[in-house]
Amino acid sequence: MSTDPETRETSPQPEDGTGQDTGRTEAETAPGGEDRDGAVAAPAGEGAAAPQRSEAEAELAAQRIERERIEQRKAHKQGPVEAGTKLSGKAADLLAAVRAVESGEKPVSSAFREPAPAPRRAAPEPERPARPVAPPQPPNAPGTELVAAVRALLTGAGAPGTLAPQVAAVLGETADARLQADPWQLLRVTGVRPEQADGFARALLGAECRPDDDRRARAMTVWLLEQAALAGHTALEVPALQAALDRCSVPDPDAAVQSGIAEGEVLVFQDALETTGPGTAPVEGAAGEGEEEDEERPVRVLIGLERYALAEESLADGLARLINSVPKENGSADAWERAARSATGAAGELIRAVAGHGLVLHTGGEASRIEPATLLYAAHDLGVRAWAATHSPAGRDAFAELRDRLDLPDTATTHPALTTVAGLLSGAEGPGRDADGALDLDLLVVLDAPQLDVESAALLTESLPDGVRLVLSGDPGVLWSAGPGRVFADLLTARACPQIASRTPDPGPIGELVSSVGIGELPQVDAPGKEVVIVPVRDAGEAVHRTVQLVVDSVPRAIGIPAQETQVITPGHGGAAGTRVLNAALKERLNPGPGRFGGFDAGDRIAYSPAPGRTVQGHVVTADAEGLHLECSGEPVVVPKERVDQTVRHGWALTAHQAVGQRWPAVVVVLPGDAAQALSRPWVYTAFGRADRHLSVVHGVEQALPRAVAETPAKPRTTRLPLLLRGQFPTTG
Incomplete structure (x- = not known):
């Protein structure tokens, strides 16, 4: 490693420093657009006519419709949640509350019933045009x-x-x-805080407002x-x-x-x-002599929201269906074996x-993506309708370049074989759906799989x-999904399906460094071409100054990579060297205005x-009465002016959660002193x-960097x- 891209050739051990992402895309700017620093964001227009929705809004609406399908399948539940054992203490109190609901003392929540098996619900779609259109505006706007009326109530009580x-x-x-009946319902609005x-x-309530109010507690x-959930649980x-x-x-x-x-607010x-080791069923008759058969088994009592409970149950059912179903006969066994040998x-x-299983997990770093690319070509040659989905448009474009570099025939000339997960689920991209509402394909390769949250x-x-x-397919070492859950990691631990671990190493000094970090080491790597450079700084002000100098001058001149191909990554949005400060400094130099x-x-x-x-x-690009006009991954996007503050930031500097699923020719990682914790x-x-x-x-x-690693x-x-x-799968684990 070098200490400067232009000057010294010495390669000292890194002085260590990096930072945890103090704000993820949705953690820093939560679903409603509020900043996690605590301020309540101003919402979109007040009563004005709704503007034409963007593709992003159409995508969210489509996901809501798809989620309703899952909830409808879970709506007919046949019995209470099984307790599974005798409980005592607080766990028993919780179970008593559940039984109070079941006995009719409290309203019954549908979430306390188990799903009944039901056939796939047919959901015929209209014929899709060449470019999918946005779903209709939901009727409940x-x-x-x-x-x-709500505004009058809010302003009368001093709220915005x-x-x-x-x-x-x-x-x-x-x-x-x-x-009016329950003022604490205001907490359901994203961005509103308890105080x-x-x-x-x-x-609103005056003297009747008490901290022990049941409404407040719920x-x-x-x-x-x-x-x-914002933290991943x-x-x-x-x-x-x-x-x-x-x-x-x-x-x-x-x-x-x-x-x-009792009120059905939570489950x-x-x-x-x-009790007998992970992944193993209890042994029948294993209790010691003299022990009662109904001896209390240890349990973990969890409290959750219905939406995530339904999502996890639906996901487990869907994975079991894929694992237990016989794959379609796309090509003979001999043809698949010939493709594997080649x-x-x-x-x-x-x-x-993949030839013999409905679900396969594939792990590896960036270089390992050549393996799912090879799989896609082999599948197309066998007549399989195969698609790959990535986390981001940039990741999709990068995978397309990798696929095109392979010296193999591209048989997917009629329909593109690449999409994003969000585009696939919304219908804006991908193969479309069949008469039953299922995705019209035979093989789906999901790259960046660690970024899948439970709902997605x-x-x-389900689709x-x-x-x-x-x-x-994905790299298990990267940050987990921004949304709740750790789907890919949980599946790897379950060992319910084949797992293929890539042995293709990431090349060069950067690949060597990243691979070492993945196993908990931080070595000094030999970087003769200044592939890795360490720039020590004393404080946040110097960190900002050196970052701008690297992006604007040093890296373009010494490495030959222009500023527009260099990405800054820093731990969070706030702080003296967060994205806000860095973006302001970079804008001043690169695009003042x-x-x-x-x-x-x-x-x-x-x-x-x-x-x-x-x-x-x-x-x-520009702005007008419709909103802010952007160009993102080659596609025009119009963001309504009332949503700009919530959804658009300057992008010369990102957090690591924002950057996951993408790569750039050059990256400047900023590790200010306040990121150590x-x-x-x-x-x-x-x-x-x-x-x-x-x-x-x-x-x-x-020294915080080597300790963290x-x-x-x-x-x-x-x-x-x-x-x-x-x-x-009771025998897995």
Whole structure:
């Protein structure tokens, strides 16, 4: 490694420094666009006529429609959630609350019933045009009168009237009455924080506003579970939830949880823990002599929201269906074997596994993508309708370049064989759907599989027909999905299907460095071409100065990579060297201007987040009455002016979560001193791995980098998918 791209040739050991992503795309800018620093974002227009929706809004609407299909399939439940064992203490109290619901003392929640098997629901679609159109506007958009009534209620209690459209959309046709009866319902609006909801309740209720109000306790419980989802959890263990409620000044956390269960606001799960080792069923008759047969088994009591519970259940069912179904006869066994023998290394193993199984997992770094590309060609040669889906448009374009570099015939001349996961689910891209509403394909290869959250993964598996082959491919070392769950990691642990591990190493000094980070080491690598450069800095101000110098001058002059092909990655949006400060400094040098389009100028590099967890890069074209006109991955995008603040940021500097699934010729990773407490191995691995030809590390955290790489793995996430998979495949693990 060098200490400067232009000057010294010495290669000192890195002085260590990197940062955990303090803000993910949807964690920093949550679904409603609010900044995680705490301010409530101003919503879109107040009662004005709705503008024509963008493709991103169409995509979200399509995903909502698809989610409704899943919920309808889960609606007919036949019995209560199985407790599975005798409980005591607080777990018994929770179970008593569940039984109170079942006995009729409280309203019954449909989420306490188990799904009945049902055939795939036919959902014929109209004939798709050459370019899919956006779905129709949902009929439940809030009306002008409702928005006005909600605004009057909000402003009368001292709350911002700009929240009215969001409140009306979230709470529905009786939003004003619901809010009047329960002011803490305001917490259901994305971006509203407990102290703001408490202030609204005090203004509305006066002396009747008390911290021990059941309505407040239930609302806080739901809000905390939503915040946990932003951190990746699909449910929380009871002690963790109660501790969080206590920090929110809820006087009786246990009663708050029980009230939420009884009212159907949250669900409770009693998951039996393994007692004979992971992945093994309890041995019959293994109890010692004299022990009672009904001896209490250990359980884990979890509290969760219905939407994530349904998603995990649907995902487990869908994966079981794929694993247990016989793949379609696309080509003979001999033809698949010939294709496998003609491929080299792990590509042959992958083809052979896909030939006989409905679900296959493939792991490896960037270089291993050649193996699913080879699989796609082999499948096309066998007449298989095969598609590949990536996390981002940039990843799709990069995979297309890799595919085209292979010296193999491209048989997919009629329909493109590449899409994004979001485009596939929304219908904006991909093969379309058959008469039953399933995706019209035989083989789907999902790249960047670690970025699948439980809801996207559930929608995906629900959309696949029986007999299809699904390959989930990705690098298990990168940051997990921005949304809740850790689907790819849970599947790898379950070992319910074939797993093919690539042996193709990432090349060059950068590949060597990233591979070492993945196993917890931070070596000094030989970089004769200045592929890896360390730039020590003393403070955040110097970090910003050196970053701008690298992007604008040093890297273009010494490495030959222009500024427009260099990406800055930093731990978070805030702070003295976060994306806001770095983007302001880079704009001043690369595209100065007054910010005449809501802070943006034509030519500005931007990061556009059409949906939580997804970031698309592009640049500003112009602005008019319709909104801000962007070009993202070659496609025109119009962002309505009321949504610009929520979805568009400058994009010269990104966080690692925003950058995942993409690569650039040159990357400058900025590690300010205030990032030391947030470091982790996955963050370092992801940030360093975004560089293709050159990596500069602006280093200001001293020994925090080697400690993070060696000692700080990914933060654990609480999910139910492993248990559900064990229920489907009890001998796996």
